[in-house]
Amino acid sequence: MGEGSRRGGNKRSSQLIHRRRLFLVQRLIRGSATGRVLIADANAAFPDVPDGIYPSDAAAALRHDIAALRQEYNCDIQRERNGTYVLVSPGDLTVLDLPDEEIEAVAFLIDAYSESDLPLAGQIRTFLERVTLLMPEKRRNQLREMTASPRVDRPRAPARGVDTMMNLLKGVIRKREIEFDYRSPHTPDGAALHHRVAPLEFVYREGHTYLDAFCLQSDVPALRERFVLYRLDRIVPNSVRRLPNALHRDYRRPTYTLRYWLAPAVARTRDVAHWFPKSEIAYADDGSAEVTAVTNDLWRAHQILMRYREHCRVIEPAQLVDMMRESVQRMVALYATDAEQPGGEREVESFG
Known part of the structure; x- marks a missing residue:
């Protein structure tokens, strides 16, 4: 039985064939697939055709559809040795x-994510390749000849295992407690220490991806009952364990009122x-x-405001004032050691 007889008329049959051929292109843009998968996906994609958009001799119909797409629309669809179709x-x-x-904008994104350590960079590059695939040749050539602007100038850092760790943890964010071993440069011998936390979200910041978490238990007593940012690449991969304990509260970081003064050297232009x-801003x-x-x-506020150097004074909160004061005192002590070097005394005096 032909498709025209099966569908109840040549006009309706032609419409269905046209719809499924366009669907094949749409499906192959998403990714390669075997003939069996293409047929199954096509049948599932058209609920208005209860008996399936492919006839009983589906394999032959699929081959005919692929040939028609090549001939009528110049689609380059290749069939691999394993039976997989690739657009x-x-x-x-x-x-x-x-x-x-x-x-x-596309040129800017391609440049920003080429050889990038940003989270999901691989997926974003694949997405941009799919977008480019759908452009006419003239536009693709224009894109290749373009110089991305502005240039993104940001710190880069090794991203060892970051995507893998994100995939491992994303199912427990704000759901279940986890425990892991963590290596921190603040540990004198560099040993990995144990932490049990409530995972809250992933944060990307200046070259690093962090797990924002509430520390429930730690080998570092000062971290207990505090919000902590853990760098994903410092979590020991094989140490991560999902715990059966569901999060028993809605963890939210406390909010602080922040007030600081900026000197005319950075504020005079009112921008x-x-x-x-x-x-x-007053x-x-x-x-x-x-x-x-x-x-x-x-x-984070401490990191940002330290960039203003001597042109900023924090007024509140008191905790941040103490953090700034401690950093300044340590910097004075650090640079004071240069006094023994030629020119050191002049540098210390100018710093004060």
Whole structure:
């Protein structure tokens, strides 16, 4: 029985054949597949055709569809030795003819994620390859000739096992406790220490991916009952264990009111960066500024405000004032050792 008889008319049969052929291209854009998988996916994709969009002789119909796509739309579909079909090029079905501005955006993303240590970089590169595949040849050539702008200047760090660790942990985020061994440079001998935590979320920050967690138990007593950022590449891979304990509360970092003063040297042009949520900036006549904001991460606030060096003074909270003061004192002590070197005394004096 032919497809026309089976479907109840040549017009309806032609419409169904056209729909399933376009679906095959759509499915192969997602990834390669065997003929059996293509047929099953096509049948499942059209619930309005209860008996399946492929006829009983589905394998022969599929071969005919592939041949028609090659001939009518110049699709480059190859069949591997293992029976897997691969879409090399959609031919005339390159429907993603983006405007110049968006071509520039694609070029920027390709450059930003090439050889990148950013989380999910591999998946994003694959996604961009799929986007590029759908562009007409003229647009692909334009993209290849483009220089991405602006250049992204950011720190890069080894990303050993970060994606693997994210895949391992993503099923327990905000669900179950975990335990693991962790290597930190703050440990004098570099030994891995044990931690039991409530995992909350992943955070990418300046070259590193962290697990933000509430520490429930640790070989480092000072970390217990505190929110801690654990670098994923420092978690010992084979030490991770999911625990049966469900998280018994909704862990949320405490919020702190943040207030700091900036000297005229950085605030005079009245374009101070809004580093923190709810930032409000009051500019003074002398060119200085006082910033009020909120933060739930004093360690991060400490890192950011230290960038202003001698041009910033933290007013509150008291915990952050102490952190800044301790860092400055340690830096003075560190640089004071240069006094014995030629020119050292001049540098120490200028620092003060």
